[in-house]
Amino acid sequence: MESRLQDFIHFLIVEKGLAKNSVDSYQRDLKNYMKFLQNVDSANVWNEVQRVNITGFLSHLKSEGKSAKTIARHVASIRSFHQFLLREKVTEQDPSIHIESPKMERSLPKVLSIDEVEALLEAPQESTPLGIRDKAMLEVLYATGIRVSELIRLQMDDVHLKMGFVRCIGKGNKERIIPIGKTAIEVLEKYLTDGRPKLVRKKHKDDSLFLNHHGKGLSRQGFWKILKGLAAEAKISKELTPHTLRHSFATHLLENGADLRAVQEMLGHVDISTTQIYTHVTKTRMKDVYSKFHPRA
Template sequence: MINQPYIRSFKTYLKLERSLSGNSVDAYLNDIAKLFQYFDSIDKQPDVKEIDSSHLKSFISWINELGMLPSTQARVISGLKSFFGFLLLENLITTDPTELLEAPRLARKLPDTLNIHEINRLIDAIDASKPDGVRSKAIIEVLYSCGLRVSELVGLRLSNIFEEAGFIKVVGKGNRERIVPIGGSALKYMNIYISETRVHIPIKKGFEDYIFLNRSGSSLSRISVFTMIKSLAEKVGLKKDISPHTFRHSFATHLIEGGADLRAVQEMLGHSSITTTEIYTHLDRDYLRGIITDFHPRS
C-alpha cells in the first residue's frame, strides 16, 4: 500500500510525541483505515499528497450512506484532521484537505430530571431506621444539594467539610478542586449518618477520612450508589430511568429555573465550559414558553 509509510510515521508520532495509550492510537489508525477502505471500494488509491477536499467529502457521503452514526462520523473526521495536520506539520503535504471539512451536527441529549415532588417521594421511601437507610438519605440529600457526580460523592472526605461556612471541597474531573455550597438539610442528614451510623463501622486503614463507607469499612463504590437509587425508584414506582447523575441534572435545572446565574451554576458543577452548562437551560425555556401560552392574551 503506497500510503503505509505515512501511516507508520503517524503512529510513531501518536505514541512518542503525543504519548497516547495503545487504545487511543488504535482508534486513530482505524479512522484513517476507513478512508483507504473507501478508496479501495472505488478502485482508487491516491497518494496522500493527491487527496483533496472533494475526495474527503465523497468519503463522508460514503460512510453516511453506510449508516454510520453522526457521533462516529464526527470522531472519524477528527481522526482525519489529526492525520493530515501531522502530515502538514512534517511538510509531507503543502495544504490540509480537511481544513474546510465539517463534522455533522450532533443532537444534544437533554438530561432527564426529577421534580421536587419526585425527589421527596424517593427520600420519604427510605427506611431511616436501618443504618443503610440513614446513609442512603444522606447520599441523596448531598447529591441533590450539591450537584455532585457520583465519583465526587464517594470521594468526599471528612476533612473537606466546612460546616460553619456551609461549603464542601470537591475533587472533580482531572483532580480539579472546587468549593460547593451545601444546604442545611444535606448537612443535617450527613451529620446524622456520621454521628449515628458511621461511628459504629470498623474502618479499614486508609479510609478513615472518607465520609461514605460500606459495611466492611472501605469507601463506598459507585455501583452501590447506582443500585440503591435504582431500587428506590422501583420501590416508589417511578417510571423514569434515573441514576445518581439525575440528581445533578435536577440540581442544575432547578437552580436555572429559579433564576440562578449560569456562570455560578457552571462553577458549582465544575464545568470547564459554559456550553456544557447551557444544556440545562432547555427546561427554563419550556417554562417560559408555558407562561406565554397560559397568560399572554394573544398567545
C-alpha cells in the first residue's frame, strides 16, 4: 500500500506540479484511508477494494465528528488516487466512481470594508526595514489579489515595476501576469531601496522578494503572525485570515464594475463558478446597505 501511495505522491509533485501544502493534504487523507483499510480483510490488495470499503471509511470519519468539508476533501483525495491506480493498470476497476461528496453550504468569504483595508494598510511602522516590508506586502496583496503562498514565493525577477506588473506561479505551477497600481509600485520601490537591502545577509544569498529578519524568505506562518499583529494595531475586530485581502480585492473590484472574467484571470481560478461567489458577497453587502439606509427598508 505504502509504495503505491509514494508513486501517487511522486505523480502529484512531478506531473501535476501541485504545491507542497496540497501534496501534504493528499498524503494525510490517504494515510487515514490506508489505516482504515488495514482492518478490512478484503482490502489487502488495491484491486480488491470495493465501494463498501470506501463508504465504510467515510462513515467512520463522520462518526469521529469530521466536518462535511473534511469528508469531501477525503472523497476527492480517494477518487484521485483510485483513478491513478486504474490509469497505471494497478487495478482493473475504480470503486470510487459513484461515491458522492457530502453537500456543503458554501459560506460567503469574509471581506474588509474599504475603510478597514485603508486602516490595515496604514498600520505598519515605516520607520524600520521590517515595517517598510510589511507595508509593501500588504499593498501587493491588496493590489493583486494573489494568495499568501504566492506572495512569499515571489522572487526578485518576478516584479517588473516599470511595466507595472508582477509574475506569479499559482496552483498547478501555472503562471499568471497581474497588473499593479501606482500606490503599490511606489511602496515596492521604497522597500527595494530602503527596506530589503537592510534585511539582506552576506552569509547567504536569497532571491526571495520578501525577507525575514534573518535575511531568508518569509514563511506563511511568519506572514500570518505579522498580519494578526497589524490587524490589532488597526483595531480591526473582524476575524482575519491570510485570504482576507484576496477576498477583499475581488469583492471591491466587482463592486466597482470590474468584469467577472478579468477578476477570474487575476485570481487564477480555473472555474468561473469559484469567482462567482464574490458576486454573492456584493449582493449581500448591497442588501445590508439598503436595509440600513433606506427609510422604508
